[in-house]
Amino acid sequence: MSPVLVSPALEAARGAMQQSGVDALWISQPANIRYLSGFSSPEDAKLLLTPDAAILYTDSRYALQAAQEVKVEIHIARSPATLEHAAEWVQGLKVGFEAEHLTVAGLDDLKQYWQAELVPLRRPIETLRLVKSDAEIAMIRRAQAIADAAYAEVLPQIRAGARETDLSLALELAMRRLGADGPSFETIVASGERGALPHGRASDKLLVAGELVTLDFGALIGGYHSDMTRTVPVGEVSAELRRLYMAVLDAEDQAIAAVGPGVRTADLDALARGVLAGHDLAEHFTHSLGHGVGLDIHEGPGLRAASDEVLRPGMVITIEPGVYLEGVGGVRIEDLLLITESGHEVLSQSSRARL
Ligand SMILES: CSCC[C@H](N)C(=O)N1CCC[C@H]1C(=O)N[C@@H](C)C(=O)O
Numbered sequence: 407m408s409p410v411l412v413s414p415a416l417e418a419a420r421g422a423m424q425q426s427g428v429d430a431l432w433i434s435q436p437a438n439i440r441y442l443s444g445f446s447s448p449e450d451a452k453l454l455l456t457p458d459a460a461i462l463y464t465d466s467r468y469a470l471q472a473a474q475e476v477k478v479e480i481h482i483a484r485s486p487a488t489l490e491h492a493a494e495w496v497q498g499l500k501v502g503f504e505a506e507h508l509t510v511a512g513l514d515d516l517k518q519y520w521q522a523e524l525v526p527l528r529r530p531i532e533t534l535r536l537v538k539s540d541a542e543i544a545m546i547r548r549a550q551a552i553a554d555a556a557y558a559e560v561l562p563q564i565r566a567g568a569r570e571t572d573l574s575l576a577l578e579l580a581m582r583r584l585g586a587d588g589p590s591f592e593t594i595v596a597s598g599e600r601g602a603l604p605h606g607r608a609s610d611k612l613l614v615a616g617e618l619v620t621l622d623f624g625a626l627i628g629g630y631h632s633d634m635t636r637t638v639p640v641g642e643v644s645a646e647l648r649r650l651y652m653a654v655l656d657a658e659d660q661a662i663a664a665v666g667p668g669v670r671t672a673d674l675d676a677l678a679r680g681v682l683a684g685h686d687l688a689e690h691f692t693h694s695l696g697h698g699v700g701l702d703i704h705e706g707p708g709l710r711a712a713s714d715e716v717l718r719p720g721m722v723i724t725i726e727p728g729v730y731l732e733g734v735g736g737v738r739i740e741d742l743l744l745i746t747e748s749g750h751e752v753l754s755q756s757s758r759a760r761l
Pocket of ligand 1: 591592604605622633634635693694695696697703704726740
């Protein structure tokens with residue numbers, strides 16, 4: 407049996423457990439497992455949290471790695487042996503599970519092996535991850551600094567004739583060389599008409615003079631992500647493309663200026679949408695204004711109309727307005743921000759093009 411653990415994240419999770427009225431938590435969402443245990447291969451793990459124990463379940467491929475990384479008790483087994491072991495701990499308890507992550511089959515398995523009351527919970531750990539610790543902020547800061555440095559290296563290669571896939575590879579290679587564990591997500595490079603695809607996967611297309619190219623990328627450090635987008639002109643661009651670019655820049659500037667503690671994220675989204683409406687482009691802004699960034703690339707708080715979240719110091723968010731016009735192209739400009747006691751700090755340092 408592990409001793410009662412006092413890591414701040416585990417303590418907070420036990421607090422959330424009590425508040426939700428459950429005696430134990432069965433954690434299956436990978437970033438939540440990593441957050442609570444430090445285990446860096448959480449896709450192949452589960453975590454059981456009770457008032458007196460925290461047990462990481464993983465299989466024998468990870469026995470040494472888990473022993474090196476994890477401070478909680480480790481049990482090496484594969485399902486269903488893991489569930490049989492956990493059954494002894496949860497006998498007669500009310501056990502919360504992550505309703506948004508446990509599969510139907512996973513829930514069936516718990517019902518089959520456990521004599522416990524199973525309680526679906528929404529985002530029990532994600533809520534704790536909204537505000538980052540100093541150590542987490544340091545990781546994100548480092549990840550962003552690497553992405554900025556990689557961008558500075560690759561910028562001279564962004565010219566007519568360059569292939570989108572070569573630019574994405576160059577960014578990912580530079581980030582690795584500069585110390586990243588990998589890219590945050592598959593680097594987006596979308597030029598010309600392909601810029602109308604907000605998640606345009608880099609293709610074999612060559613950049614052509616007169617186009618805009620959107621590059622959206624980030625680095626990964628210790629499980630923590632960074633996220634930034636720059637839209638860059640390839641040579642001289644038309645007055646219409648320049649207009650789109652300046653409108654998005656305006657929306658981003660005004661949204662960033664409004665970021666600070668106590669601000670409703672839905673209001674920021676509305677502000678940016680309002681700015682783009684003033685440029686007759688509101689209907690072309692087809693996604694949310696931004697999102698939290700941490701162990702997941704997309705996490706809370708969401709900067710969108712339906713959100714009721716309010717910014718707090720320690721949150722890390724993106725501000726990323728964009729416009730997408732089929733047959734024409736697109737523009738997105740994205741920065742990574744830390745919410746501070748007095749306002750915000752822009753973590754991404756790469757300069758934005760001024761057309
Ligand atoms: C595959 S991760 C993409 C990272 C990117 N910076 C990003 O978050 N994007 C790109 C355009 C839209 C935005 C996004 O996916 N937003 C989500 C949160 C939404 O649902 O709007």
